[in-house]
Ligand code: GDP
């Protein structure tokens with residue numbers, strides 16, 4: 001039949017499940033030409049929009065891939081050089097879930113996620129869950145640094161239902177990549193939004209374990225009102241996505257704006273004279289916590305693993 005477009009919602013061992021614009025799902029293979037390109041990098045990944053020819057037996061062939069709007073991707077070293085690995089194609093937002101307590105919010109890890117979002121130019125939404133444990137006022141104090149930087153914060157409780165409708169509204173119609181430490185309530189939140197979703201995500205995560213191979217998204221979970229959620233449990237374990245120390249200042253909005261004012265144009269903002277960034281820290285215009293995150297990430301300090 002005639003080729004038609006759809007989105008890859010599942011990838012496994014060379015087979016791609018594509019949800020067609022008509023609503024039906026087709027299990028596809030790659031056209032040979034695309035398969036050869038696949039050796040240097042992921043030509044097709046979950047989230048990609050693809051053109052499919054459906055064969056008489058109901059299976060499909062992926063003929064072409066639409067240019068990606070954006071991607072969560074990285075250069076993975078291999079024995080034969082590097083491979084451009086696409087963890088997720090076309091995410092509309094990175095949803096970063098942290099708990100207000102139990103476990104204590106690790107804002108250093110949040111800053112690290114925000115750097116990834118900035119580098120890959122993906123809008124970030126912070127979800128502060130378990131507000132029931134500390135109260136809204138205290139919760140807003142904990143996350144107060146972020147809204148002025150342009151990162152919205154949603155306060156939720158999967159336990160009481162607080163903020164669940166607002167979270168739902170932010171997810172509908174979008175492809176959201178969900179990340180955050182374990183135990184913060186990611187599955188519980190999805191469960192509160194749509195019961196079978198939380199269960200599905202939770203079970204896939206158990207099976208996948210904690211290894212590095214869990215970083216690539218294998219499956220999108222559809223939302224009843226439209227849109228998808230992709231679980232990214234491995235995101236925190238990645239090194240900073242090939243980020244060079246010199247580019248890091250560009251991924252902190254409050255630092256980025258000041259860089260041009262530093263005396264040296266290769267200023268590292270660590271110890272140089274005439275540094276506008278250190279000046280702003282001294283004046284309280286940049287939060288010391290964020291500056292500390294910058295320094296640590298710049299020094300290449302690895303986040304302690306869970
Ligand atoms: P995940 O590892 O991020 O998927 O976290 P889970 O959804 O498995 O939740 C971890 C624990 O936190 C479970 O015992 C949940 O019942 C609990 N939990 C989740 N959300 C909330 C919340 O909003 N308030 C409270 N008090 N506990 C929560």
Ligand code: ZN
Pocket residue numbers: 259262263267268269270272274275276277278
């Ligand atoms: Zn400087």
